[in-house]
Amino acid sequence: MPNKIKNDKQTTIKAPIVEALKTAYSNPTYQFHIPGHTKGLGTLPDFRNLVGKKALTVDTTDEFDNLGTLTPATGPIKEAQILAAEAFGAAKTFFLLNGSTIGNLAIAMGLTKKGQKVIVNRNCHRSILTGLIISGAQPLWIIPEKLDDWGLWGNVDAKCVEKLLEENSDVSMVWITNPTYEGVVSDIAAIAKVCKKYNVPLIVDEAHGCLWNFNEKLPQTSLKLGADIVVHSLHKTGGSMSQSSMLHISEGSKINADDVERALMLLHTTSPSLMLLGSLDAARANLQSERGQKQLSRAIANAKYLRSEIDKMKTIHQLKSGFGFKTDVTKVFIKADGLSGKRLESILEIDFGIEVESASDIGVLILCNIGNKRSDFEYLVKCLNKIDSHDYKDIYYLENKKHMPMLTPIIKKSLRDAYFSPKEVVPTKEAVGRLSGEVVAECPPGISILLPGELITEAHLPYLTDYKEIEVLI
Numbered sequence: 001m002p003n004k005i006k007n008d009k010q011t012t013i014k015a016p017i018v019e020a021l022k023t024a025y026s027n028p029t030y031q032f033h034i035p036g037h038t039k040g041l042g043t044l045p046d047f048r049n050l051v052g053k054k055a056l057t058v059d060t061t062d063e064f065d066n067l068g069t070l071t072p073a074t075g076p077i078k079e080a081q082i083l084a085a086e087a088f089g090a091a092k093t094f095f096l097l098n099g100s101t102i103g104n105l106a107i108a109m110g111l112t113k114k115g116q117k118v119i120v121n122r123n124c125h126r127s128i129l130t131g132l133i134i135s136g137a138q139p140l141w142i143i144p145e146k147l148d149d150w151g152l153w154g155n156v157d158a159k160c161v162e163k164l165l166e167e168n169s170d171v172s173m174v175w176i177t178n179p180t181y182e183g184v185v186s187d188i189a190a191i192a193k194v195c196k197k198y199n200v201p202l203i204v205d206e207a208h209g210c211l212w213n214f215n216e217k218l219p220q221t222s223l224k225l226g227a228d229i230v231v232h233s234l235h236k237t238g239g240s241m242s243q244s245s246m247l248h249i250s251e252g253s254k255i256n257a258d259d260v261e262r263a264l265m266l267l268h269t270t271s272p273s274l275m276l277l278g279s280l281d282a283a284r285a286n287l288q289s290e291r292g293q294k295q296l297s298r299a300i301a302n303a304k305y306l307r308s309e310i311d312k313m314k315t316i317h318q319l320k321s322g323f324g325f326k327t328d329v330t331k332v333f334i335k336a337d338g339l340s341g342k343r344l345e346s347i348l349e350i351d352f353g354i355e356v357e358s359a360s361d362i363g364v365l366i367l368c369n370i371g372n373k374r375s376d377f378e379y380l381v382k383c384l385n386k387i388d389s390h391d392y393k394d395i396y397y398l399e400n401k402k403h404m405p406m407l408t409p410i411i412k413k414s415l416r417d418a419y420f421s422p423k424e425v426v427p428t429k430e431a432v433g434r435l436s437g438e439v440v441a442e443c444p445p446g447i448s449i450l451l452p453g454e455l456i457t458e459a460h461l462p463y464l465t466d467y468k469e470i471e472v473l474i
């Protein structure tokens with residue numbers, strides 16, 4: 001497996017931040033600095049007992065205990081970033097706090113300017129949109145194929161990218177989300193080829209694909225397929241703590257890494273959590289280790305087991321490769337005849353104590369994670385079999401709200417101009433026919449329902465049932 005991580009039993013896998021934290025823990029100092037909870041003594045004892053004294057002792061920031069600094073990267077943090085770049089197949093890697101969100105903000109802020117055109121798939125995460133509002137770049141939307149039977153967005157077609165590049169000679173970059181939240185994979189190699197032809201950088205928001213370089217049964221990472229920058233939410237599936245992510249610059253990238261680094265420096269907290277940074281270091285080291293490799297193989301085997309069991313069920317169906325696009329096997333999107341996704345989610349939770357990743361109008365998303373055991377899946381299959389053989393349809397479930405925005409936007413004003421235009425707040429029902437003044441994008445999956453400058457129509461109302469009021473342009 002030439003492009004994937006090789007696991008050599010003889011190699012010691014280093015984790016410099018973890019090592020530095022261990023050293024700091026074993027050599028306590030009299031602490032007259034932040035954080036003021038001072039090893040957890042200055043907080044509620046209940047909280048200290050819940051998370052553990054040790055965790056609060058290593059909750060420190062980057063100025064102390066020879067732990068290095070995040071911006072600019074020095075010491076163990078710099079070393080850990082270099083090791084991460086090697087592991088993920090990048091030329092340079094930046095550790096991110098505040099998730100992939102900050103990575104996307106930094107890309108927009110560092111690499112685009114007011115008025116520049118950026119080709120983006122409409123079902124991107126709201127952090128990309130926020131980035132474009134900050135920079136003032138103008139999105140040229142790609143509306144991917146819609147998988148109506150599943151209520152999901154499909155993949156991005158390279159031909160659509162090429163068409164937009166042909167029609168617009170002044171595009172500054174192409175920014176694609178791959179895979180989708182539910183695991184639909186686009187042909188990044190083909191998109192990269194088109195970008196190369198037009199000499200435009202390709203940025204891939206691979207927030208949900210951080211495991212791909214660690215097992216050949218998973219799709220190829222965009223870093224190997226010609227992307228210039230890739231963003232990974234390690235905390236989503238890679239095993240690091242919530243909020244911790246990575247931004248990778250590829251070998252031979254057309255973009256200037258310094259521009260991204262400068263933006264990151266402005267956007268990042270000046271008190272980075274060493275716990276979160278250490279968890280990124282640990283997650284990468286774990287994925288490279290024999291143990292982590294086994295966990296990932298087990299996750300894939302568990303996913304295949306779950307999928308083969310679902311195939312035997314009569315009323316439960318799964319989204320899978322072969323429907324005209326590829327999928328990531330570890331993300332299992334299922335739907336059940338006669339049940340909305342929200343209803344299926346509540347049956348799983350209330351009747352069986354199972355919590356899934358998310359639910360939409362049509363189905364639920366199950367993640368087969370590296371931390372899950374086979375017995376978790378055996379239990380899930382048992383419960384799904386019960387749902388399959390029982391008639392749950394008779395239970396009426398009141399669900400007026402729609403969850404996965406699949407609308408084609410009617411754009412009347414540019415994103416940034418609309419965002420900074422005078423606005424007023426009106427009752428949502430009276431907003432039909434007006435232009436939105438705000439980004440409405442609920443998480444998960446953080447895909448926008450409405451953006452500033454877009455016409456609000458009757459079709460938006462089922463997605464806005466939780467909003468009594470909405471900001472519109474005056």
Ligand SMILES: Cc1ncc(COP(=O)(O)O)c(C=O)c1O
Pocket residue numbers: 098099100101102124125127177181205207208233243245444445446
């Ligand atoms: C495609 C995509 N990109 C970026 C993000 C933002 O990631 P984070 O939660 O790590 O900030 C998300 C979050 O759900 C996402 O789905």
